[in-house]
Amino acid sequence: MAKPKIRCGVAGVGSLGQHHARIYATLPGAELAGIYEPNDARAAEICAKFNCRRFATIEELGDACDAVSVVVPTDRHAEVALPLLAKKTHLLIEKPICASLEEAEQVLTAARENGCLVQVGHIEHFNPVMAFLEKQVDHPQYITAERLAPYQPRGTEVGVVLDLMIHDIGIMLALVKSPIAKIDSVGVNVLSKTEDIANARIQFENGCVANLSASRMSLKKAREIRVFQDNAYLSLNFMEQKGHLVKKSDIIAYGLKMKIGLVKAGDVSSIPVKEIPIEKGEPLALELASFVESVAKARQPKVGAALGKSALEVAITITEQIRAGRK
Numbered sequence: 304m305a306k307p308k309i310r311c312g313v314a315g316v317g318s319l320g321q322h323h324a325r326i327y328a329t330l331p332g333a334e335l336a337g338i339y340e341p342n343d344a345r346a347a348e349i350c351a352k353f354n355c356r357r358f359a360t361i362e363e364l365g366d367a368c369d370a371v372s373v374v375v376p377t378d379r380h381a382e383v384a385l386p387l388l389a390k391k392t393h394l395l396i397e398k399p400i401c402a403s404l405e406e407a408e409q410v411l412t413a414a415r416e417n418g419c420l421v422q423v424g425h426i427e428h429f430n431p432v433m434a435f436l437e438k439q440v441d442h443p444q445y446i447t448a449e450r451l452a453p454y455q456p457r458g459t460e461v462g463v464v465l466d467l468m469i470h471d472i473g474i475m476l477a478l479v480k481s482p483i484a485k486i487d488s489v490g491v492n493v494l495s496k497t498e499d500i501a502n503a504r505i506q507f508e509n510g511c512v513a514n515l516s517a518s519r520m521s522l523k524k525a526r527e528i529r530v531f532q533d534n535a536y537l538s539l540n541f542m543e544q545k546g547h548l549v550k551k552s553d554i555i556a557y558g559l560k561m562k563i564g565l566v567k568a569g570d571v572s573s574i575p576v577k578e579i580p581i582e583k584g585e586p587l588a589l590e591l592a593s594f595v596e597s598v599a600k601a602r603q604p605k606v607g608a609a610l611g612k613s614a615l616e617v618a619i620t621i622t623e624q625i626r627a628g629r630k
Contacts, residue, residue: 309595310336312368314361314383316349318457319397320374326591327372328353333595339364365390370598372424372591373397377461381406384421388413393598395591397424399469399618400611402461407612414608422594422604423611425473427526429590431581432539432546433474436530439548440478445531446513448474451521454494459519462497464490464622465615468517472621473606473614474528481509483617490625493520503621537579544583547576 311327313320316338327335337356340346346357358364361383364371370393373383380401384394388410400423401407414421427433448471459466485506490498499520505513526541539546597604 306332306599308332308334309598310334310367310369311595312336312338312358312364312371314339314364314371314373314387315375316340316345317374320372321349322587323372323374323395323591324349324353324355326588328355330588330592330595332599333370333591336367337364361386362390365392368392370395370595377465378402381409384410385413388417388419388421391417391419393420395422395424395594396608396611398426398473398611399423399461399465399615400608401615402465404612404616404619407608407615411608411612420597420601420604421608421611422597423606423608423614424590425470425606425611425614426586426590427470427474427541428477428606429593430541430586431544431584431589432528432541433477435546435579435581436474436478436528436537436539439535439537440530440532443478443511443530443532446475446478446511446528448513448515448528449525450515450517450527451523451525452519453521453524454499454519459495459497462490462495462501462622462625463499463517463519464501464503464618464625466517467519468501468503468515468621469614469618470526471515471517471528472617473610475505475513475515476610476613476617478530479507479509479511479513481507481511484508486617486620486624488621488624489628490622492629498622498625501621501625505617539579544581546579546581548579549576 311333313323316324327333335355337358339358339361350357365387371387373396375383380396450467488503490501493499500518503515528539530537534551536549
């Protein structure tokens, strides 16, 4: 007997939410029950496209669904999430989990009280690049991450730290697995009321240092990370899902070959830089598939509310440092 499908919904079907609806409509094990969207024209467009129902209220959406993606502006996350949790609906809340730690704690408390799973949309954790990093990185000593995007008004209800850098904050917390000892941050407003460019140097108690840069004033998009540890150097591109790896053991072997004359000194073509064999995939589809499976199996999601709140706490610390520095 086939297992019943997880009834899924989407609250907010704008530029990102439409893709949540698209994937739920085709995901094995899920069915798109419907959407909540205040804009009449947009709601009609999405319902016609994916053959789903429009619900008049958040509460009606919660009654009809087992699981819902919350894809509204960050400053409305708690406002939308809390009524859904009251309906005992499992949630995937796009990053950051909320606009403040107080709201994040309200969501965590409501989830516990209602027995609901909350996954936070730190999508890079489902990028095939992250899967490779999780296997290869065991004791990072220095990490650099750069995340660039062209300016667009959408998302500017929060600064670039909560908008873009928070992705890399979540990645650092997952890879380093150590408490933070110190944070130093700088940032600049350009077109927004909040910071559009930011840099943060994060020092962990285990000695690892991470240098994060984010800008939404770039002419190009970029999402890159470099990791240095005592046995390897990794450079990966989250956007193109590719990268390269240099291992200390391969360098030692190369040195021995040079010593016995198998390669000539200065022959850079023989330096053992390995292209990383990454099987490409759509991170959002992988993320939603993992969320649906977590709901079906009643297991904690890969990126739960606790990690989402920790990333938010670091992001708010960076934001407060930037604003204090400007004053």
